[in-house]
Amino acid sequence: MPGKKRSFETNNINFRESFASLKFVPRFFKEIRKVNPLLFYSNVTGRILNAILPVVMLWLGKLIIDEVVVQIGLETKDMERLWILVAVEFLLAVFSDLLSRGISLSDALLGDQYSIETSVRIIKKTSELNLDQLEDSEFYDKLERARRQTTGRVGLMSNILAQGEDLIVILSLLAGVVSFEPWLIILLVVSVVPTIINEIKFSGTSYSLARSWTQERRELDYLRYAGASDVTAKEVKLFGLSDYLADRFKGLSDKYYQQSKRLAKQRAGWGSFFNVIGTAAYYGAYVFIVFRTVAGVFSLGDLTFLSGSFNRLRSKLQGFFTRFTQITDSALYLQDYFEFLDLTFDETSSEEKLPIPEKIEKGFEFRNVGFKYPKSDKWVVRNINFELRAGEKLAFVGENGTGKTTLIKLLLRFYEPTEGEILLENIPVKNYDQTAYRQYFGVIFQDFVKFELTLRENIAMGEIGEIENQGRIDSAAEKSLAREVVSDLPLGYDQPLGKRFKHGKDLSGGQWQKIAIARAYMKDAEVLILDEPTSALDARAETEAFQRFIQLTKGKTAVIISHRFSTVRIADRIMVLKDGSVLEIGTHEELMRNDKLYAELFNLQAAGYQ
């Protein structure tokens, strides 16, 4: 957003908060285990084995050197023990390599399976939520973070498991070092404390930066899409928008880059400084071990074992703390993911819901309905009173933005009215089970989705359980005039639509609408809603589509929204909306006699056709 101040310091996450996010880790692992228990337990077992190998190898190294020293001092050499030790070390080295590869492989497989699982869960969860949640930008940010981190979560899994593995390595090495020389522990602490301080200092900062930029990243994604996609290409070329979009993208990305660079430089600077202190402590320990060896307290083998163990311990401990911040950082994303999954979708009340009536006898009634969109103070519609009687075809007309689609969304219970109520058979619709209630409706929205899938799938979306029912798909296509679209396409029903995928064919606006109408015919719905479904059809096709619609849906209840009065007049009754209120309602003849807005607009359009 231009001019808006963005700084990661403004909502920085501190160490305690990062630490608290670890509470999601057990749930995370439960989910991973569920995805593939066998792979999961093999991975854990492999890591435990792999963790004890380093100390065993170092110990073997010590035994080999000590044996070499003994053999040097002997007149007649007996090399058998030495070769056995070397052979065991060799076998262990091979085993360790195989084990590491096995662990990486199972990490990758488990990670892939888990990321498929999470993507599926995110899709399913999104469909459970209410429309107002989906339209909320904060919600979108949460969804964005939950979605973005799919691969990050895989890294988190490996990191946590590796952390457990390293802990075992550290404890075993520590036991070895302590048994020789407890004093070394003090130097060890001195060598790792700087790393710990550094990590605490920067804990959560990367996440904070990324989080504070969620909205901008969405904007960047959008600009990338607007500047480089087939959908926008025509206008971008025609209006020469490419530089404008590229500059805007660059300006915003540069800001992010600068903040990210500053953070990375600070991290690198402090990291190097603390590392020098740590290295000095290590060399202090080394000098100490060398002195003790020269003094004859330690053997040469002890020297190798101790210096090797100490060095490994130091790097493992440093790695342990560095990884710890990576883990807490990623766990913060985990928190976003689980918070997203735990979002509740609020059916207005938790009381028992009524089953829906099998057949609609009376119809729907809007009683004094008023509505404001969430986070808005503006009444979009108010004092709305009308009936949608069972079996009737009711048309909504009115200028753009007067609330026609909003009334449909209220009828479909995508939103609750802010005041008043909607009734079905004299009972408030909110008392009925929502999922069952929505089954009544077959709807085509004006912004219906053009799924970039096959034509068959696009029609079957109306009743996806019937996708194998060719007869039903044929009949829906026939009714909606989509049959001719099918026969024009080389692959018929199996033609992929849209340009995104190989062999995809794009359709004209009118052809897409015919397919969308077929979608409504797929479902044997009690109530049909057509929100400007024919705006892209030519005049003849539109009249034909509507006349068919009226014939084919005899006895069914329907709402039709259209700006074409030649279509609207076919409806049983017409409701005229103005500024969010009902101005008049009645049959075509009644409204013409009324001689108000409807008659005026009708005559205006009729004159236009003469």
Ligand SMILES: Nc1ncnc2c1ncn2[C@@H]1O[C@H](COP(=O)(O)OP(=O)(O)OP(=O)(O)O)[C@@H](O)[C@H]1O
């Ligand atoms: N999701 C939303 N959040 C906030 N305001 C909205 C939302 N959807 C629509 N509006 C506002 O509600 C008003 C009514 O919109 P609606 O889509 O119901 O009009 P319409 O009569 O169907 O218009 P058209 O003929 O152009 O399709 C408009 O002012 C619009 O800006």
